[in-house]
Amino acid sequence: MPRLLQLQHIRKTFPGVVALDDVSFDIATGEIHTLLGENGAGKSTLMNVLTGFYAPDSGSIYQGEQKIRFASPRDSLALGIGMVHQHFMLVPAHSILENILVALQNVPLLFPRRQLRDRIYQTIEEFGLDLNLDTPVWKLSIGAQQWIELIKLLMRDCRLLILDEPTAVLTPQETEKLFTVLSKLKQQGKSIIFISHKMREVMKISDRVTILKKGRSIATLERGAFDQNKLATLMIGNDSIPEWQKSLPFSDELILEIENLSVRNERGLADLDNFNLQLKKGEILGIAGIAGNGQKALAEALTGLIKVDSGRVMAAGTDITRSCARSSYIAGIAHIPEDRKAVGIAPDLSLDENLILKNFRDPRFRHGIFQSRSAIRRNAEEKIDQFAIKAGPKGSPVRLLSGGNIQKVIIARELSEHPTVLVALYPTRGLDIGSAEYVHKVIAEGAGNGMGTILISEDLDELYKISDRIAVIFRGQLIGYADPATASREQIGLMMSGEVPQ
Amino acid sequence: MNLSFRIEKREQGSALFRTLATTGSIFIALFVAGFLLLSAGVDPAAAYLEILRESLGSSYGLSETLVKATPLIITGLAVSLAFRMQIWNIGAEGQIYMGACGATWVALFSGLDSPLMLPAMFAAAFIAGGLWASVAGLLRARWQVNEVIVTLLMNYIAILLTDYLVYGPWKNPDGFNFPLTAQFADAARFSEYFNTRLHSGFFLALFCALALYLLMERTIWGYQIKAIGSNPGAARYAGMRTGLAIFLVLTLSGAIAGIAGFSEVAGLQHRLQHGISPGYGYTAIIIAWLARRSALGVVIVSLLMGILLVGGDSLQLSWQLPVAFAYAFQGLILFFLLASDFFINFRLRRVKEVTDA
Ligand SMILES: Nc1ncnc2c1ncn2[C@@H]1O[C@H](COP(=O)(O)OP(=O)(O)OP(=O)(O)O)[C@@H](O)[C@H]1O
Ligand SMILES: [Mg+2]
Numbered sequence: 001m002p003r004l005l006q007l008q009h010i011r012k013t014f015p016g017v018v019a020l021d022d023v024s025f026d027i028a029t030g031e032i033h034t035l036l037g038e039n040g041a042g043k044s045t046l047m048n049v050l051t052g053f054y055a056p057d058s059g060s061i062y063q064g065e066q067k068i069r070f071a072s073p074r075d076s077l078a079l080g081i082g083m084v085h086q087h088f089m090l091v092p093a094h095s096i097l098e099n100i101l102v103a104l105q106n107v108p109l110l111f112p113r114r115q116l117r118d119r120i121y122q123t124i125e126e127f128g129l130d131l132n133l134d135t136p137v138w139k140l141s142i143g144a145q146q147w148i149e150l151i152k153l154l155m156r157d158c159r160l161l162i163l164d165e166p167t168a169v170l171t172p173q174e175t176e177k178l179f180t181v182l183s184k185l186k187q188q189g190k191s192i193i194f195i196s197h198k199m200r201e202v203m204k205i206s207d208r209v210t211i212l213k214k215g216r217s218i219a220t221l222e223r224g225a226f227d228q229n230k231l232a233t234l235m236i237g238n239d240s241i242p243e244w245q246k247s248l249p250f251s252d253e254l255i256l257e258i259e260n261l262s263v264r265n266e267r268g269l270a271d272l273d274n275f276n277l278q279l280k281k282g283e284i285l286g287i288a289g290i291a292g293n294g295q296k297a298l299a300e301a302l303t304g305l306i307k308v309d310s311g312r313v314m315a316a317g318t319d320i321t322r323s324c325a326r327s328s329y330i331a332g333i334a335h336i337p338e339d340r341k342a343v344g345i346a347p348d349l350s351l352d353e354n355l356i357l358k359n360f361r362d363p364r365f366r367h368g369i370f371q372s373r374s375a376i377r378r379n380a381e382e383k384i385d386q387f388a389i390k391a392g393p394k395g396s397p398v399r400l401l402s403g404g405n406i407q408k409v410i411i412a413r414e415l416s417e418h419p420t421v422l423v424a425l426y427p428t429r430g431l432d433i434g435s436a437e438y439v440h441k442v443i444a445e446g447a448g449n450g451m452g453t454i455l456i457s458e459d460l461d462e463l464y465k466i467s468d469r470i471a472v473i474f475r476g477q478l479i480g481y482a483d484p485a486t487a488s489r490e491q492i493g494l495m496m497s498g499e500v501p502q
Numbered sequence: 503m504n505l506s507f508r509i510e511k512r513e514q515g516s517a518l519f520r521t522l523a524t525t526g527s528i529f530i531a532l533f534v535a536g537f538l539l540l541s542a543g544v545d546p547a548a549a550y551l552e553i554l555r556e557s558l559g560s561s562y563g564l565s566e567t568l569v570k571a572t573p574l575i576i577t578g579l580a581v582s583l584a585f586r587m588q589i590w591n592i593g594a595e596g597q598i599y600m601g602a603c604g605a606t607w608v609a610l611f612s613g614l615d616s617p618l619m620l621p622a623m624f625a626a627a628f629i630a631g632g633l634w635a636s637v638a639g640l641l642r643a644r645w646q647v648n649e650v651i652v653t654l655l656m657n658y659i660a661i662l663l664t665d666y667l668v669y670g671p672w673k674n675p676d677g678f679n680f681p682l683t684a685q686f687a688d689a690a691r692f693s694e695y696f697n698t699r700l701h702s703g704f705f706l707a708l709f710c711a712l713a714l715y716l717l718m719e720r721t722i723w724g725y726q727i728k729a730i731g732s733n734p735g736a737a738r739y740a741g742m743r744t745g746l747a748i749f750l751v752l753t754l755s756g757a758i759a760g761i762a763g764f765s766e767v768a769g770l771q772h773r774l775q776h777g778i779s780p781g782y783g784y785t786a787i788i789i790a791w792l793a794r795r796s797a798l799g800v801v802i803v804s805l806l807m808g809i810l811l812v813g814g815d816s817l818q819l820s821w822q823l824p825v826a827f828a829y830a831f832q833g834l835i836l837f838f839l840l841a842s843d844f845f846i847n848f849r850l851r852r853v854k855e856v857t858d859a
Contacts, residue, residue, distance in 0.1 A: 305739055346732035357729060357740040360722055369721045 003064070004029045004160060004191050005050070005081075010059035012045055014400070016393030019045040020056070021215035027160060032182060032192045034202050036235055037212035038432040039404025040390030043195050044085075046212070047162050050193075051083045052076040080159035084149040084166060092138035096148055099137055103152040123154050127181045141292060142169040150181070161185065162193045165403065167201055168430045171291040171458055179205055197404075197432050199228045211235050232433060241434050244441035246466070253281040254316070255452045256421050261311035263297045263476075271297030273476035274311070279421065279452045284443060286467030286484070287456040290496050294476035295456045299425040302454070315420070344410040347399035351391050352380040354398045355413050383412040387438065404430050415442050422446065422453045428462065440466050460489060474498040520846050527842030531835040538830060544821050552820055553813030563812060565698035569770065571808030573598070573762040573779065575707040577786035578793065578800040579714050580758035585795050586718065587731040587751050593638065593653025594759040595783025596660030597631040601760025602767045603664055604630030606683060606774040609690035609767070610672065616689040623690060624764055631760015632753045634660060639752030643745040649752060657783070668774055683774045692769040703765030708801070710758060715797035727751060759783065792839055810835060 004027045012020040020042045027033055035043045048054045052070025060067050070076050090099050124131055129147055146169055153161055167175045182192055210220040211234045219234055256279040263272040272294045279285050300306040313321045345354050356365050365375050384391050387408045392400050407430055428436035443453050457463050463470055464484045472479040472495040479495045536546035557567045577594045584591040604626035614622055641647035674684040692701035718724035730737040730744050738744050766778055793799030814828030
């Protein structure tokens with residue numbers, strides 16, 4: 001296969017961090033090439049080098065025989081390289097059309113609006129999507145925003161598309177659709193670099209896989225030469241995968257009761273509609289449902305991020321719907337895909353400071369009004385060790401960490417609270433295998449100590465593996481409960497489409 | 503192959519680079535201002551030496567520099583405190599005036615006796631400045647009214663209110679109708695040092711810097727301010743009361759600016775009069791920005807500003823340069839400092855077009 005681009009011995013350091021040590025790999029025309037690696041291995045950084053966002057310290061990029069140097073993202077775009085970032089770069093207040101137009105080069109000053117609209121709609125239809133170009137971007141789901149990023153690239157006729165963890169924000173259904181689109185693009189002779197932590201996806205779509213470990217490319221394998229185990233072994237190396245066991249059956253004591261909870265969104269529609277739920281002590285309660293049926297609102301209402309319109313949240317008999325005590329009773333962890341700034345972290349503060357965001361008042365971390373720096377540092381060292389967080393130099397802002405590592409910071413913080421109730425919204429999205437397993441382990445251990453967990457996930461495998469009970473949500477209402485030991489996938493699938501079990 | 507320039511975001515400048523860029527920009531400003539001086543028939547080198555000698559070379563000059571820096575340090579701190587939380591207090595000017603009014607009211611009408619006088623004036627200035635800013639704080643915290651507009655507009659009210667007082671009810675009956683209040687009694691004046699105008703206000707300013715440093719870097723309150731400034735959503739989620747914090751921080755910011763007004767009347771003017779602040783509150787915004795909101799930075803930048811102000815004045819006297827020249831000179835330096843700030847975060851790169859092969 002002809003080579004489109006070749007990267008040789010790329011090295012990129014940031015102050016105090018070697019993000020890429022020595023990476024070589026190449027991209028052929030018309031292939032889907034997957035990059036696999038643990039959180040912080042350097043995947044996003046490598047892609048930023050390839051798109052001219054960062055200049056490498058050393059190493060070279062070849063196009064055919066010719067050595068090329070990118071001075072800025074514009075140059076790589078001129079070569080037909082386009083990227084959908086792990087964190088999107090759309091203007092929320094602008095419409096879809098405007099966001100796409102911004103990305104197009106050489107749009108004449110008085111551009112033929114009609115013609116462009118038609119062309120965009122053509123692309124949208126070609127891939128079987130359903131989008132209205134005049135909708136402002138902030139109203140869209142994260143999945144839809146991802147499509148817009150992709151359409152932007154397609155409109156520019158990119159030869160190489162880079163997708164940095166696109167499926168971390170997609171529902172299983174959307175993922176299917178994305179894969180169909182990608183296959184189509186491949187047939188048109190386009191090359192695609194795909195990044196994902198989900199083995200099943202990697203197996204399904206990759207022509208070749210390159211594995212990054214600690215900033216080095218350690219292997220490139222052709223389709224047929226790899227299987228799930230081999231990839232995992234290569235990627236993990238001698239790092240150990242945490243082991244855990246599901247705890248014993250839980251007690252019948254109720255620690256959280258949600259009664260007729262209703263939440264309206266900014267469009268005035270009901271995200272939660274008289275929702276009821278009961279959580280027992282030490283229980284891991286999985287919430288299954290197709291994305292967009294109120295899961296996010298449920299997590300946000302419970303953690304106090306959005307206002308409750310009506311209904312009650314009861315904690316062991318006391319009403320905490322509007323009480324300040326809630327924040328210490330309920331902890332929340334969430335995957336924050338599009339916008340890390342949303343709830344998870346204070347991006348400009350250091351790792352140490354972010355880890356105590358919720359319990360900075362704890363006497364452990366202060367003497368009177370003064371913060372105890374040594375205690376805060378010790379706490380951070382402990383958490384970095386436990387959760388294998390790849391931290392940058394001491395004191396550097398947490399926003400510089402890799403996507404997965406930011407996620408780990410949030411998880412470490414929320415679990416260190418020893419909450420009575422944990423609300424986990426897609427907690428393992430974007431985490432590498434080892435880290436995902438560690439999160440499961442911590443949740444299971446917490447359950448053993450009486451913590452109740454509401455685990456919201458779209459991954460039925462995950463729900464089956466770890467939940468004691470599964471509740472199904474549909475259009476903001478509870479459809480019913482199922483026992484993962486006995487209920488079949490079909491049964492749960494039916495409930496997810498709104499069918500009430502007999 | 504054509505050449506073109508391109509603006510790129512820098513990843514992260516090192517501390518050394520930042521210092522160099524800032525120092526370099528001052529030299530470039532001096533260079534450019536040199537042409538201005540030449541056109542006025544003045545030898546730039548001699549003029550610059552003169553500025554340094556006047557502002558630093560004698561105990562008189564040095565003391566004047568510190569005197570000028572005093573209100574700048576205090577207001578710079580006030581503004582930077584609010585900036586830390588992404589609250590834009592443009593109203594330090596008005597808060598200085600209100601602080602001065604508060605202090606004056608105590609000085610003239612309280613009838614207090616010596617040892618209590620200065621603390622009482624301090625408290626009055628602190629409260630007056632704080633109350634003034636708290637209006638904007640309340641509007642912002644409660645009804646999301648933009649604090650920039652409110653604080654800015656309240657400046658005009660504060661200045662006119664001061665004018666009303668000095669032209670009207672507080673006018674010195676024996677003052678031949680000048681818009682001045684009566685002179686303060688000795689108890690209401692700061693001590694002065696070394697036979698110069700250097701007064702305790704300067705040490706008060708340094709104390710404020712230290713206190714603010716401790717507040718921001720060491721206490722749980724400073725921690726909350728930084729967290730809210732970085733991401734209000736996350737802070738609220740973590741159980742911080744962001745509305746209350748906005749209100750308190752704006753109020754405290756105004757209260758600190760009020761101290762500057764107290765220091766000016768107690769240390770320098772010894773009375774309240776029209777125009778006690780020639781725009782310190784606005785300069786403070788630039789200072790806070792250049793200092794990157796750090797307390798130590800505010801002190802350093804304010805001292806530099808002090809040198810500029812004193813040195814600029816001396817040029818007028820020695821070479822009969824017009825006042826406008828001093829302003830142009832300060833403007834140039836600020837312009838290049840701000841430009842260097844841009845180059846610290848971005849780089850301009852000359853690139854050969856990468857040809858699409
Ligand atoms: N701008 C930056 N400044 C400092 N350090 C950085 C910067 N960008 C990345 N890093 C560091 O480089 C390392 C690699 O980060 P990168 O984002 O490439 O990881 P990744 O493989 O994409 O991980 P993930 O799967 O979590 O997204 C991390 O340790 C990260 O902290
Ligand atoms: Mg990444």
